[in-house]
Amino acid sequence: MAENRTGRNIFAPKSVSELLSIKQQHPDTLLWAGGTALMRQQNIHPSFSKDIIQLSGIRELKKIRRTERYLEIGACVPIKKILNVGQHVLPFALSEALRSIAPPHIRNRATLGGNLCCRSRRLNTYSVLILMDAILEIRKSGKSRWVGLNRLFTRKGKDSIQDNEVVTRIRIPLNVWNLQYFTAVGDPFYDPFNAISFSLLMETHKGLISQVRFAVGNIGKTIVRSIDFESYLTEKKLKLRPKEIDNAVEYFKKAMEQTEVLTSFQKERTIRFILWFLHELRDYNLFTE
């Protein structure tokens, strides 16, 4: 269904198949989920030059499904509804990341798909979901494919979604992590040069770190993650020694220098955060086995 009043078409499909056929015919349209990030960016009218596909009427995109192995969230599920799923289902780090997105009067309309697919910047849930190995279902008329979230954007921020494709579902594996942590310092919208987020997932077994994943997100086009840092900490005994903490910090410093996406203040914040949590790990303060 299209309406043409001001030279711009607003399509309001009621099903995914209708959405895909519209996208096939009009690949250069803007997908409108919650629109909270887009509306914040446009202070000057006329703001949108493209035709728009309004997604709020598609029920299939607003479903949450849970199995023993994963949680599947429709791309247009509002953040509020995801948070209502409950603490025992939603991974703790994800729930903290969702809560950090915005105050409730914005979370009521913002969607997870919108948060992940924002082209200009990587928002709060992106780094957590990458660590959790989340995958996305991307559909186009007559075809669908699953893509790892880590492959959605290149290092330079270009996305791998074709013009006639749409992200429809986000699948999050429900692995058991002993320690999950997410914190966002500063608000990326109010304070883009200083705001930063830290996501950490850790699995321990009999006093040994069996797996660790850590990512630093800012408002830029990519996140910072160091495989060297993570593999160095793997198989280390808990109660890390001071020398091990120093080495781990050095590995992350190298990764920050290579990616060059953080400001010097954000780098300083990151080092302080790593030192803090590695010391907390040493003292067993963050979790009990």
Place this chain on the structure above:
Amino acid sequence: MKINFSLNGRNVDVETPSETRLSDILKDNAKIGSVHTACNKGECRSCTILFNGDAAASCLIPAFEARSSEIVTLEGFSKTDDYHDIMQAFEETGTTLCDLCRGGTILTIYSILERFAEPDEGQILDAFRGSICPCTNIRIIIQVVKKTALYRRRKRFGRK
């Protein structure tokens, strides 16, 4: 484009460009006094409304999203018992809200209480995160929310 929505219980038809902010429509077309347009980024809360039952920043909603929606502003909400409970709590704490944040604060309190019967301090602080109006201390708002929750419980269940 022509849009139709329910505003405080009555049907409204507006002819407007599709990208117009709902806050502008409410203020300019529907002459709603409690909706202000200040930051246009959802930060100041002066344009908060109940959009299909949830508190929302009307400056972040374009006209085409408002089609067939149910909108309640402070003018409509002030006819309800819930409004009077909140105002009674404000009176008891001796606080008056400024005109800019009045609608946003009252509708935010209502939406917290719709979600949590007995909200804790963390939930209230989360709901008011980023609130920038300096007219009322957040500690007073926490008191008001807790008092209102108490009135509602008394009314609904006849208990403390």
